[in-house]
Amino acid sequence: MTRVFNIENLVRETVKGLKPYSSARDEYVSDGSQMIFLDANENPFDSGLNRYPDPQQRSLKALFAEQKQLSEKNILLGNGSDEVLDLIFRAFCEPAVDNIITMPPTYGMYKVLAGINAVENREVLLTLDFELDVAQILEKVDDRTKIIFVCSPNNPTGNAFSKSDVTRLLKNFRGIVVVDEAYIDFSGQESWVASLQDCPNLVVTQTMSKAYGMAGIRLGICYASEAIITVLNKIKPPYNVNQLTQYQALKRVLDETMVQEEVEVILKERNLLVDALNGLDFVKKIYPSNSNFVLVKVDDASKRYKELLDAQVVVRNRSNQPLCENTLRFTVGTPEENKKLIVILKALN
Numbered sequence: 577m578t579r580v581f582n583i584e585n586l587v588r589e590t591v592k593g594l595k596p597y598s599s600a601r602d603e604y605v606s607d608g609s610q611m612i613f614l615d616a617n618e619n620p621f622d623s624g625l626n627r628y629p630d631p632q633q634r635s636l637k638a639l640f641a642e643q644k645q646l647s648e649k650n651i652l653l654g655n656g657s658d659e660v661l662d663l664i665f666r667a668f669c670e671p672a673v674d675n676i677i678t679m680p681p682t683y684g685m686y687k688v689l690a691g692i693n694a695v696e697n698r699e700v701l702l703t704l705d706f707e708l709d710v711a712q713i714l715e716k717v718d719d720r721t722k723i724i725f726v727c728s729p730n731n732p733t734g735n736a737f738s739k740s741d742v743t744r745l746l747k748n749f750r751g752i753v754v755v756d757e758a759y760i761d762f763s764g765q766e767s768w769v770a771s772l773q774d775c776p777n778l779v780v781t782q783t784m785s786k787a788y789g790m791a792g793i794r795l796g797i798c799y800a801s802e803a804i805i806t807v808l809n810k811i812k813p814p815y816n817v818n819q820l821t822q823y824q825a826l827k828r829v830l831d832e833t834m835v836q837e838e839v840e841v842i843l844k845e846r847n848l849l850v851d852a853l854n855g856l857d858f859v860k861k862i863y864p865s866n867s868n869f870v871l872v873k874v875d876d877a878s879k880r881y882k883e884l885l886d887a888q889v890v891v892r893n894r895s896n897q898p899l900c901e902n903t904l905r906f907t908v909g910t911p912e913e914n915k916k917l918i919v920i921l922k923a924l925n
């Protein structure tokens with residue numbers, strides 16, 4: 577049975593009644609005219625950054641809206657997608673009452689944010705081949721389950737989940753399904769953003785930290801229905817995306833060709849790395865990747881991690897994650913870095 581989604585049943589009581597902070601730049605929106613701004617207690621002398629940034633990041637949102645064929649009302653921007661994820665918790669989860677569902681091994685922040693927000697984290701392991709166990713996930717849902725976090729492509733396993741599995745979750749759960757698409761640009765798969773019109777309970781998060789090469793500016797993007805974005809806007813800090821970030825993000829998004837070229841190089845290098853790993857005795861399994869990293873099962877992860885460190889290569893040992901015993905996660909570097917890495921790997925025995 578398809579269950580009915582009603583956002584009114586999901587929003588936290590305190591958030592429902594909340595009157596959001598209204599900033600100076602919300603109350604008087606500049607149209608570029610030469611005005612004397614005496615409304616925000618700023619220092620009037622021009623340093624290039626003496627004014628508060630646009631709290632609604634209009635120029636940047638207009639660009640994303642055009643790119644995704646959506647309205648700006650379907651977009652919220654944050655200080656990295658980590659902030660966006662936190663806002664989703666705080667908008668919808670009643671502390672010490674509600675629960676969320678995550679599917680380890682997956683991105684660690686969902687669990688940490690659940691802890692910070694005093695929300696129970698119900699875990700349903702991925703299957704042995706790292707697929708979603710949809711029946712088990714739906715089994716875990718109760719009246720207080722507000723969100724299911726689907727990371728696709730998934731970190732640290734690297735694979736993207738099938739459209740049919742995610743669709744089953746969206747159709748059979750009356751809470752919110754967050755699809756975290758941090759690695760979508762490496763996947764060759766269609767983004768779930770294209771399905772927003774058909775799925776009122778879908779929230780898609782993306783980031784400029786991965787394919788866009790801008791981890792340092794902290795810019796996360798949330799795409800959802802206007803109703804969901806309105807709730808998130810109510811609780812976001814007024815100036816959560818700073819001026820420098822907005823400027824650098826605009827520049828980078830406009831340089832779409834450069835981003836595409838870099839993604840192509842990274843994917844080519846990933847294939848070269850996989851080919852090299854395939855021929856090594858200490859490598860037991862290479863998991864298929866739709867991302868800019870590869871999860872690899874080795875004979876002894878601690879030993880290999882240490883050896884790589886001695887050779888001045890830092891990878892991530894993911895062995896403490898469920899189903900990930902003796903695994904290392906390799907992010908794909910530049911062609912030069914990859915070449916060096918392959919030489920180093922071949923010298924290990």
Ligand SMILES: Cc1ncc(COP(=O)(O)O)c(C=O)c1O
Nearest residue numbers: 656657658683731758783785796
């Ligand atoms: C799956 C996933 N989601 C979100 C993030 C966080 O991204 P951001 O840099 O936008 O906070 C990461 C970072 O590693 C990630 O792997």
